[in-house]
Amino acid sequence: MKKYLFTPGPTPVPPEVLAAMGAPVVHHRSPDFRPVYERCLTRLREVCRTQSDVLLFTASGTGAFESAVVNLVTPGEPHLVVSAGSFGERWAAMTKAYGADVDQLQYAWGETPDADDVRARLAEREAKAVWVVQSETSTGVVADVQSIAAAVKEAGALVVVDAVSSLGAVPCETDAWGLDVVVSGSQKALMTPPGLGLAAVSDAAFERRGSTARFYFDWERTRKAQRALDAPFTPPVSLVAGLDVALGLLLEEGLEDVFERHVRLGRAARAGVKAMGFELFSPEEDRSAVVTAVRSTEAGEIIAALRDRFGITLAGGQGDLKGKIFRIGHIGWFDIFDITTALAAIEIVAAELGVEVERGVAVTAALEAYEHSTVA
Amino acid sequence: MKKYLFTPGPTPVPPEVLAAMGAPVVHHRSPDFRPVYERCLTRLREVCRTQSDVLLFTASGTGAFESAVVNLVTPGEPHLVVSAGSFGERWAAMTKAYGADVDQLQYAWGETPDADDVRARLAEREAKAVWVVQSETSTGVVADVQSIAAAVKEAGALVVVDAVSSLGAVPCETDAWGLDVVVSGSQKALMTPPGLGLAAVSDAAFERRGSTARFYFDWERTRKAQRALDAPFTPPVSLVAGLDVALGLLLEEGLEDVFERHVRLGRAARAGVKAMGFELFSPEEDRSAVVTAVRSTEAGEIIAALRDRFGITLAGGQGDLKGKIFRIGHIGWFDIFDITTALAAIEIVAAELGVEVERGVAVTAALEAYEHSTVA
Numbered sequence: 001m002k003k004y005l006f007t008p009g010p011t012p013v014p015p016e017v018l019a020a021m022g023a024p025v026v027h028h029r030s031p032d033f034r035p036v037y038e039r040c041l042t043r044l045r046e047v048c049r050t051q052s053d054v055l056l057f058t059a060s061g062t063g064a065f066e067s068a069v070v071n072l073v074t075p076g077e078p079h080l081v082v083s084a085g086s087f088g089e090r091w092a093a094m095t096k097a098y099g100a101d102v103d104q105l106q107y108a109w110g111e112t113p114d115a116d117d118v119r120a121r122l123a124e125r126e127a128k129a130v131w132v133v134q135s136e137t138s139t140g141v142v143a144d145v146q147s148i149a150a151a152v153k154e155a156g157a158l159v160v161v162d163a164v165s166s167l168g169a170v171p172c173e174t175d176a177w178g179l180d181v182v183v184s185g186s187q188k189a190l191m192t193p194p195g196l197g198l199a200a201v202s203d204a205a206f207e208r209r210g211s212t213a214r215f216y217f218d219w220e221r222t223r224k225a226q227r228a229l230d231a232p233f234t235p236p237v238s239l240v241a242g243l244d245v246a247l248g249l250l251l252e253e254g255l256e257d258v259f260e261r262h263v264r265l266g267r268a269a270r271a272g273v274k275a276m277g278f279e280l281f282s283p284e285e286d287r288s289a290v291v292t293a294v295r296s297t298e299a300g301e302i303i304a305a306l307r308d309r310f311g312i313t314l315a316g317g318q319g320d321l322k323g324k325i326f327r328i329g330h331i332g333w334f335d336i337f338d339i340t341t342a343l344a345a346i347e348i349v350a351a352e353l354g355v356e357v358e359r360g361v362a363v364t365a366a367l368e369a370y371e372h373s374t375v376a
Numbered sequence: 377m378k379k380y381l382f383t384p385g386p387t388p389v390p391p392e393v394l395a396a397m398g399a400p401v402v403h404h405r406s407p408d409f410r411p412v413y414e415r416c417l418t419r420l421r422e423v424c425r426t427q428s429d430v431l432l433f434t435a436s437g438t439g440a441f442e443s444a445v446v447n448l449v450t451p452g453e454p455h456l457v458v459s460a461g462s463f464g465e466r467w468a469a470m471t472k473a474y475g476a477d478v479d480q481l482q483y484a485w486g487e488t489p490d491a492d493d494v495r496a497r498l499a500e501r502e503a504k505a506v507w508v509v510q511s512e513t514s515t516g517v518v519a520d521v522q523s524i525a526a527a528v529k530e531a532g533a534l535v536v537v538d539a540v541s542s543l544g545a546v547p548c549e550t551d552a553w554g555l556d557v558v559v560s561g562s563q564k565a566l567m568t569p570p571g572l573g574l575a576a577v578s579d580a581a582f583e584r585r586g587s588t589a590r591f592y593f594d595w596e597r598t599r600k601a602q603r604a605l606d607a608p609f610t611p612p613v614s615l616v617a618g619l620d621v622a623l624g625l626l627l628e629e630g631l632e633d634v635f636e637r638h639v640r641l642g643r644a645a646r647a648g649v650k651a652m653g654f655e656l657f658s659p660e661e662d663r664s665a666v667v668t669a670v671r672s673t674e675a676g677e678i679i680a681a682l683r684d685r686f687g688i689t690l691a692g693g694q695g696d697l698k699g700k701i702f703r704i705g706h707i708g709w710f711d712i713f714d715i716t717t718a719l720a721a722i723e724i725v726a727a728e729l730g731v732e733v734e735r736g737v738a739v740t741a742a743l744e745a746y747e748h749s750t751v752a
Contacts, residue, residue: 005403010613013401021614022398025389025569027381027689058571059592060434060609066592075589094591187610193401195434195571195612212589213451215470216435216442233436234563236571236615237386238397313403 001311006342008137008165008291008315008329010187010194013242014249017192021242028235036244038229043247047167047190047255048182048200050174055222057197058236061164061185064197066094067217068160068181071201072129074210075099080127080157082118082148085109086138086318087162091131098212103127109321110139110281110293115147122155128208129158129180135166138318140282140293140327142170149177158205164188168250169262169290169331180205186239189262189290191246191332195239260375262289265330265339271369272343272362273328276350281325286375292328293317298355299326305349312345336370377687382718384513384541384667384691384705386563386570389618390625393568397618404611412620414605419623423543423566423631424558424576426550431598433573434612437540437561440573442470443593444536444557447577448505450586451475456503456533458494458524461485462514462694463538467507474588479503485697486515486657486669491523498531504584505534505556511542514694516658516669516703518546522553529554534581540564544626545638545666545707556581562615565638565666567622567708571615636751638665641706641715647745648719648738649704652726657701662751668704669693674731675702681725688721712746 005012013021026032044054057064069091073079079100081092084107092104105121107113118130130152135142145161152159160181163172167182168189174182180202187194201219209219216233225232250258266289270280273294281293296302299316300323306312317325328342343362350357381388389397402408420430433440445467449455455476457468460483468480481497483489494506506528511518521537528535536557539548543558544565550558556578563570577595585595592609601608626634642665646656649670657669672678675692676699682688693701704718719738726733 003400003402003408005401007403009610010401010403018398018400022394024379024394025381025386025563026379027383027386027691028570030683030689032379032689058434058436058439060611062609063434063439063592069591097591098589185610187401193612193614194404194610195615213474215445215473216439217592233438234385234561234570235436236569236612238569239571239612239615307406313406313408315403 004312004341006329006338007313008188008327008331011191011329011332013191013193014246014333016249017242017246020245021193021238023241026237028231028237033237034229036241040240040244040247041226043244043251044198046251047247048172048174049176050200052200052202053223053226054198054200055219055226056235057217057222058195058233059197060194061183061197062090063217064185064199065091065162065183067199067219068183069094069098070212070214070217071209071219072158072160072205073098073100073212075212076101077128077210078103078126079129079131080105080121081131082113083107084111084113084139084141085133085136087136088133091162095131109319110141112141112283113143113148115144115151118148119151119154122152122157127157129160131160133162134172135170135290137165137291140288140291142166142288142290144287145172146177149179153178158208165290165331168258170287171259174200186243189332190243191249192239192243195236196243262330263375264370264373265289265334265336266292267373268336268339268366268370269328269330272339272366275361275365276347276357290331292330293325295325296355297324298353299323301353302326302346302349305353306345309349310345312342336367339366380688380717382688382690382705382714384564384703384707387567387705387708389567389569390622390709392625393618393622396621397569397614399617402613404607404613409613410605412617416616416620416623417602419620419627420574422627423623424548424550425552426576428576428578429599429602430574430576431595431602432611433593433598434571434609435573436570437559437573438466439593440561440575441467441538441559443575443595444559445470445474446588446590446593447585447595448534448536448581449474449476449588451588452477453504453586454479454502455505455507456481456497457507458489459483460487460489460515460517461512463512464509467538471507485695486517488517488659489519489524491520491527494524495527495530498528498533503533505536507536509538510548511546511666513541513667516664516667518542518664518666520663521548525553525555534584541666541707544634546663547635550576562619565708566619567625568615568619571612572619638706639751640746640749641665641710641712642668643749644712644715644742644746645704645706648715648742651737651741652723652733666707668706669701671701672731673700674729675699677729678702678722678725681729682721685725686721688718712743715742
């Protein structure tokens with residue numbers, strides 16, 4: 001059966017990238033690897049829109065995020081974590097595990113964090129850093145990180161952004177928005193298999209490193225090695241080669257065009273599911289262009305039927321949302337026909353499961369929304 | 377130019393494994409991945425010869441080793457680190473970075489750690505755990521971990537083994553030798569690209585977890601997820617798929633036959649370099665079957681010439697040994713003709729560089745040593 005991976009990570013990987021992954025292994029300190037590594041690091045700065053070092057870690061996105069925690073947190077220090085879903089709560093748990101005195105600005109899953117709320121919290125209590133999720137993959141909400149960062153900067157704190165599922169899909173202007181740390185992973189919009197995490201680290205963040213014990217995720221060790229085109233520990237050469245090709249594809253398309261494509265894919269997905277009669281869980285806004293979350297009490301059955309009948313993988317809900325939503329990912333290597341495929345398949349399995357859906361309209365609605373829309 | 381990777385990590389990867397690496401990405405919680413994951417975990421227990429959990433980390437071998445440090449070390453506790461090269465010194469630095477009160481049994485690079493020395497140190501001072509390198513990749517020495525572990529057990533301490541470049545090349549009997557933690561990585565004898573680290577963790581080690589803050593490398597979180605055939609964070613599905621194929625190849629050949637092949641490859645490499653007139657840096661013993669280190673004041677020039685003329689990558693010396701030795705790796709996917717290729721190429725470039733070498737004898741000496749030897 002032909003397989004379709006429509007989850008918000010790992011995401012489908014272009015064949016050019018897979019070919020690079022399957023190429024013979026080279027030594028990381030040889031002339032076979034160094035030019036690839038150098039180009040990859042340069043491209044990462046371009047995608048992150050930063051002049052700062054982008055540090056690469058052999059790790060999942062969570063590992064790269066942990067690098068920010070162990071380098072910035074000194075036990076007992078005040079930190080503010082903004083959470084509105086599974087990943088925000090993970091970062092609250094992680095900063096607490098490392099002894100930070102955490103104030104958590106906690107929204108219900110699915111709510112959108114607000115810059116004024118952050119401003120108010122920081123007026124009540126100082127924080128060394130504010131930890132924010134740009135794209136909360138568990139709910140489909142993309143926060144307005146630009147305005148939140150502005151509020152954080154007013155208070156003189158550092159801002160650390162989880163851009164795991166957003167970097168390369170929606171705008172993330174590291175330097176222009178004053179983001180001190182931007183964390184991401186290879187397996188979302190960067191169109192590469194999982195296994196590489198990254199952290200763009202500003203000089204301000206680097207200078208404010210704390211006293212928590214660290215070794216593997218130590219920024220200084222990694223930065224020093226990377227500046228000499230080396231790595232402190234054997235890097236995952238195949239993944240780096242794959243990422244280099246993927247970043248080349250991304251930059252060849254052009255970041256602005258990539259962002260516009262994601263906005264239009266989001267519109268198409270929302271138009272399609274609404275035309276069928278489903279209710280959206282993720283907000284109906286252009287910014288939330290990473291994953292479309294849909295309410296359905298039959299979510300579990302729909303996901304299983306898509307998988308078994310058509311080889312299509314969608315994601316369900318996490319935590320309390322399990323069985324209540326399904327999520328269509330459209331991050332990275334997606335075009336409009338991935339959306340219409342997902343919608344056509346959802347329509348038929350939902351109908352067969354006895355869900356009341358409008359037939360024959362979703363694909364057209366999605367195509368209309370995609371084709372006849374322009375992005376400012 | 378055809379390329380030959382003869383370094384002690386990353387090592388060459390069989391085409392079947394590369395093909396798995398280049399296969400389309402699947403979701404880690406889907407039926408496309410779970411059977412692969414389960415089989416891979418089972419095969420890892422078989423290769424580690426243990427009934428305990430083998431915990432997988434998206435990390436280099438150093439990251440997997442850090443999991444042992446952050447889970448076992450409580451600041452201020454006494455620990456004994458045995459070092460005789462680059463990696464032993466790394467583990468001393470890492471355990472100290474996490475606040476252990478480290479007694480270091482420090483040998484010169486190239487010496488072979490001795491069980492009686494360990495016994496004597498433990499008689500002087502208790503240790504919660506003893507940290508030992510099985511194969512010191514920087515020198516080519518493989519320690520007698522079985523006898524060292526016996527000495528450690530007498531003292532009632534835990535024994536943690538760096539088996540990064542030895543697991544799957546030389547015997548490492550986790551359960552039979554009473555090894556509490558065995559750490560390895562994908563990119564050596566396991567014939568897979570770098571990016572996956574592993575730690576086999578005994579119940580005794582698991583029960584003695586310390587109070588150091590941890591999250592990403594937390595054993596409990598990882599063990600709990602793996603026992604439910606899940607992973608705490610997105611696993612590197614492509615690397616796991618590759619590792620599964622590689623472990624299948626290893627077990628199909630049979631571990632005992634694999635170990636014998638490595639012993640004979642070591643004999644062949646040593647016979648060849650000695651026949652040319654080079655002096656060995658690594659010991660002339662069957663146990664040291666992972667990498668053959670060779671003294672040469674022209675090591676740097678030989679390595680550069682091999683690379684530029686023939687596309688052959690050898691490793692040089694690390695630390696103080698830089699420029700003084702070259703190292704021929706023969707871990708994992710190697711047969712006798714990789715050894716003869718390396719020797720033939722070394723012979724010609726050494727002669728051209730004016731090194732006094734005996735011509736026309738190395739390949740035959742290696743073949744003789746390989747063919748006409750049996751391993752008890």
